[in-house]
Amino acid sequence: MSYDLVVHGGRLVGRDGVVEADLGVVDGRVAAVGHGLEGTRRLAAGGAYVLPGLVDPHVHPIHAETYASASDAALHGGVTTTLHHLYPPSDADPVEFAEAHVLVAAAETRTDFAFHVRLNDLQRTARRIAALADHGHVSVKLFMAYGARGIMVADDELLAALRAASDAGVTVLVHAENGHMCHHLEREARSRGARSLREYYASRPRWIEVDAVERVLRMLRSVPCPTYLVHLTCVESLEAVAAAKLAGLPVIAETCPHYLLLTADEAAPLGARAKMAPPLRGERDRDALWHALRAGILDTVGSDHSAFARSDKEASADVFEAGFGVPGIATMLPLLFDRGVRTGRIGIERLVDCLATTPARRLGLAGRKGSLAVGCDADFVLFDPAATFTLDATSEHGNGYYSLYEGWTGRGCVRAVYLRGRPALEDGRLVSSPGSGQFLRRAAARAASLPA
Numbered sequence: 001m002s003y004d005l006v007v008h009g010g011r012l013v014g015r016d017g018v019v020e021a022d023l024g025v026v027d028g029r030v031a032a033v034g035h036g037l038e039g040t041r042r043l044a045a046g047g048a049y050v051l052p053g054l055v056d057p058h059v060h061p062i063h064a065e066t067y068a069s070a071s072d073a074a075l076h077g078g079v080t081t082t083l084h085h086l087y088p089p090s091d092a093d094p095v096e097f098a099e100a101h102v103l104v105a106a107a108e109t110r111t112d113f114a115f116h117v118r119l120n121d122l123q124r125t126a127r128r129i130a131a132l133a134d135h136g137h138v139s140v141k142l143f144m145a146y147g148a149r150g151i152m153v154a155d156d157e158l159l160a161a162l163r164a165a166s167d168a169g170v171t172v173l174v175h176a177e178n179g180h181m182c183h184h185l186e187r188e189a190r191s192r193g194a195r196s197l198r199e200y201y202a203s204r205p206r207w208i209e210v211d212a213v214e215r216v217l218r219m220l221r222s223v224p225c226p227t228y229l230v231h232l233t234c235v236e237s238l239e240a241v242a243a244a245k246l247a248g249l250p251v252i253a254e255t256c257p258h259y260l261l262l263t264a265d266e267a268a269p270l271g272a273r274a275k276m277a278p279p280l281r282g283e284r285d286r287d288a289l290w291h292a293l294r295a296g297i298l299d300t301v302g303s304d305h306s307a308f309a310r311s312d313k314e315a316s317a318d319v320f321e322a323g324f325g326v327p328g329i330a331t332m333l334p335l336l337f338d339r340g341v342r343t344g345r346i347g348i349e350r351l352v353d354c355l356a357t358t359p360a361r362r363l364g365l366a367g368r369k370g371s372l373a374v375g376c377d378a379d380f381v382l383f384d385p386a387a388t389f390t391l392d393a394t395s396e397h398g399n400g401y402y403s404l405y406e407g408w409t410g411r412g413c414v415r416a417v418y419l420r421g422r423p424a425l426e427d428g429r430l431v432s433s434p435g436s437g438q439f440l441r442r443a444a445a446r447a448a449s450l451p452a
């Protein structure tokens with residue numbers, strides 16, 4: 001058998017461990033993992049890790065970022081599949097809006113992609129969830145916060161959405177913060193004259209997150225809907241998720257690189273640049289997040305990448321006026337490798353599981369993405385664990401105009417990235433063209449069942 005491409009001499013990382021083997025590719029898919037494979041093209045891994053292309057479950061191609069620029073940033077970070085949050089306006093039909101964006105994104109992206117579609121009309125939720133699923137959009141997003149922006153759902157709306165999604169085999173992503181309390185505490189803080197990042201963080205205390213997390217999990221006891229909790233940050237949320245998992249509830253839990261890398265105290269000098277929701281927490285929470293990642297209480301890491309020009313983010317001296325979100329898709333892998341794997345907090349196979357295999361498996365891309373198993377798309381990353389990096393304001397690439405981690409040094413660099421067997425990034429330079437990424441239509445899951 002002759003392969004189109006053979007990657008020689010790499011250390012292949014999968015969720016079950018690391019194996020030294022060749023990777024054989026035919027027609028853009030992994031065709032063999034073995035020894036002595038021969039092919040038309042030959043790529044020498046030179047002892048580097050060969051990771052499955054990362055599947056980032058949480059990307060926002062908004063603010064400064066377009067589909068094109070977000071995919072540039074993604075590839076620099078070894079991400080080959082991006083799951084974008086799509087926000088149809090309230091008067092739009094979500095299916096039509098999503099299908100229009102499939103065309104826009106497919107024309108300019110360099111990563112394969114899918115959408116989590118925010119529901120914008122909860123009166124017609126059930127019909128719309130089913131219609132989205134029919135078109136291969138099998139994950140939707142709901143916010144329990146952001147009442148001021150008109151996107152907050154009430155508990156009854158959330159329950160109705162969970163029921164409809166459960167019937168349609170759709171996964172519901174939930175931003176879990178008590179929106180009424182966020183609003184109230186923010187107003188209180190501002191009336192006292194609060195303006196700093198520290199005061200913003202203090203206006204969204206942990207119990208606001210924990211309250212919402214616990215409310216969703218309670219609903220799952222009567223509705224068996226696969227529910228994906230985005231960006232968890234603190235010990236008490238992890239305890240609630242651990243208990244729900246023990247009870248057999250279909251919950252999937254995510255955290256983000258910034259919660260694993262920074263504390264509120266460490267970020268204070270960054271001001272508005274480090275404004276995101278939920279906020280950064282303390283040392284004890286950061287340690288617990290790493291532990292939960294290793295233990296399987298957390299399932300995935302999503303970048304929650306949201307890029308702004310620094311001047312936009314810092315336009316006002318009042319942090320409460322700044323937009324929400326931080327960049328991070330391009331630095332996620334090297335930083336989590338350096339601060340997680342090299343320090344012994346987590347094994348590389350578990351890190352790759354959380355960054356690629358599990359997000360693919362839980363979001364409708366099993367057997368296609370997030371793994372180097374035979375039959376999967378040949379999306380892979382050559383990752384040099386010994387190469388050193390120093391981050392600066394350009395390290396987030398795309399239109400991420402600053403980094404939370406400027407000046408940080410470490411080891412572990414993305415050397416090359418391949419998408420479906422074709423080079424997308426070599427020696428830090430993009431080599432694929434805009435439009436080389438494809439939309440991934442996904443099949444609805446079989447309805448989950450409630451534990452006995």
Ligand SMILES: [Zn+2]
Pocket residue numbers: 058060304
């Ligand atoms: Zn987000």
